[in-house]
Amino acid sequence: MKTTIMIDALNRLIGKENVLYTLEDRLCYAYDGSKQKHIPDVVLRPRSTQHVSNILQYANEQEIPVYPRGAGSGLTGGSVPAQGGIVMDFTHMNRILEIIPEDLTATVEPGVITQTLQNEAAKYKLFYPPDPASAAFSTIGGNVAECSGGITGLKYGVTRDYILSLEVVLADGSIIHTGRKTLKSVTGYDLTRLFVGSEGTLGIFTQITVKLIPLPEKIETLLVFFATPQDAVQSATQIISNNILPRALEFIDKSSIDCIKGYKQEIQIPEEVNAILLIDIDGKDANVKTEVSLIEKIVVENHALKAIPAKDVKERDTLWEVRRAISPALYTIAPFKINEDICVPRSRILEILSRIANINKRYPSLKVANFGHIGDGNIHINILHEEGDQQRILAENMIEEILRNTVELGGTISGEHGIGNVKSRYLSFEVPPQELQIMKDIKHLLDPKGILNPGKIFL
Template identity: 85%
Template sequence: MVSLNALKGFVGKENVLSTLEDRICYAYDGTKQKYIPDVVVRPRSTQHVSDVLRFANEHEIPVYPRGAGSGLTGGAVPVQGGIVLDFTHMNKILEIVPEDLTATVEPGVVTQILQNEAAKYKLFYPPDPASAAFSTIGGNVAECSGGITGLKYGVTRDYILSLEVVLADGSVIHTGRKTLKSVTGYDLTRLFVGSEGTLGVFTQITVKLLPLPEKIETLLVFFATPQDAVRTASLIISNNLLPRALEFIDKSSIDCIKGYKQEVQIPDEVNALLLIDVDGKETSVKAEISLIEKIAMENQPLRVVSAKTAQERDTLWEVRRVISPALYNIAPFKINEDICVPRSRILEALNRIAESHKRYPSLKVANFGHIGDGNIHVNIMYDEGDKQRMQAENMIEEILRTTVELGGTISGEHGIGNVKSAFLSLEIPPQELRIMKDIKHLLDPKGILNPGKMFV
């Protein structure tokens, strides 16, 4: 039993939530699992976090760090009860230093708020998950989130310079430096990025910023076949062009968005789309976009639509934004996978997914995503009922096995959590898995940090 009095003594009674109504709000994340924690603590400082962890470690109470709870692999779900540490109140941007191109923030800062604040200094925080409007930097660092800008700018990992981390025993460490370069000792910062709340709890994060691009232009290209779209994407990259975004949308996703609230009309003969953003100085954007348009025109497009103003771009991007909600029009349940394969194997991956689908014809499957990174969101839609759920899970396992066979990874950006922990050994060999478990044991010997995640 968790001692509420001890916790209230550490963080103040107003920061401890113990009613069932309050605790239920912290039972979920983006996976729709439900595990109610014993108590929710809302730390306001590193000292609060340190006191709570020292206490939890002493009494072997599970602790589940939580940002916005938007994770798609169950990372923040308290599967063994215990304490949820809600970081949404540690949400200050502590400093933005234009001269150093850095920002230091508390973990509960919402990603888009950091992006907007940086933009006021004409600076750019590039990692851009589709959840940027509500997910937190702490959650992004813990998952090493990606997004639509990954092809040109990389993922969260590439922007984290240093971390303040509270370890399981309550001690506070600092990793990295607020410098663009540092090769002193092992790179502990990289070890913590993507550790999914299992190795330590972040209380301060210093990120790298870039100059804000002057101009962004967008192209939406309609194709009769997915082969034409994939070939065009490959040619863009092999011609040394690096778009800010290069997104693929398949026929099933297109069918879903037709009739959904968005302005772009997509004729029936369109079977694949590419959505392409180019950014940079005005002159270079102009040159790059016309080269990309030329490549697209040489690959049998049915139509090429371009957008130059923010409003026109928004209209084109709406096509991509509405896919996720529109998918629920075809079935009430969805499993959203985020496999990533070498770019040269994307067509093979799509063909193998289609073959697998033939074995489960009652399921609906829609593929879209960051083709420029080789990262495809495979969405399997199913109705309520054990039979369909089981078929969906079997199909997922086939797809994950195929992905590894093709040299890819079972998670490009959503992480492992408890949803994919059974599949970790498909990709990670025993010796590497042993090293990972040894690291976990070294940093959290009693296993209080996010137990039930990553490893089965």
């Protein structure tokens, strides 16, 4: 169909002020965090569920691909318009519709920034725990579609653990409601869980009801330096086996440390430090004190070089700012990076780290930096490489070996970033043919013409 005819029709459906079609505008929506480039034919900015329904009804009739998009911070190409067509930008559906403290729930539109919801809930002394490192800019809609995790996963779980109900527009434009706004509901199949993590391929969320919990009274942060990664991993294991569930338990390896040295003058990291744990403990004041003392004892027993508690909120924020800066800072090692987010059972962390180091010996021109949510077994493996096809191929071969080893150890190829179109070729490493077919059948049932985010998850 001619683009002009499509644009005229879309102008009529949602108003021309919500339709962007100049090349400059479309270019802004050609990317996400995976750094691919696919220019859409048109960008739409729906303002209501009815707009979304109108668009999908039309796109389904005309068989035009539709790519829902939040902030475009996804790392696996989820919102990239791989086959052209429509990008549906949700940043203008960004209202918090209600927070009901007595029900411990909030209902929001998908374009609400995660941190905005966290901040609004905190005004009622309530807490929305899922906390991806991108919380300051990613949207709840994107978080639900990716089932995002983040730094609080160990103690509080991931996005799916907080989604009670969804308003979803299906591929044909019909509107359904899954789940209930109650904390419990076992009426029929759990469609909410089916949609959470579906990466925009099964339906488009227009309202999301989340569960909130009481805001913890106190948070303490500890930065712990180690001479070896083994000591850091051993400390993490012992903290958990002592029945302490930290709010955050993050691991940073030597290569990642080297990138953030000097980023903040206040944080000096001595040369002999080869691994760091960044630990948050939260809860009632008295409990936090007891747990921090126990953790200090455990890390000393595991040869920590130094444990530095954050003195105040400002110092705590600085430490976390440094942690959040690692990902972009890795570009100081090499101009290109591939970021994997494998997750293994916690007991296999040392094994996978040692296998990765061994694999790396066979790829001496590539550098590896590891950091992440060690408490969940979810490590971000970054393969850093120079420009050129040969380097890229080497990096991809190395990743394939790492992913096969991860699955062999009982792990998963994606703990939180999703599959998108970046990892679809690896899906069969983990998902056997029969399960894969069930997934494809569900996709076909809900989106028979394949207009929703085509080219994602499946090859």
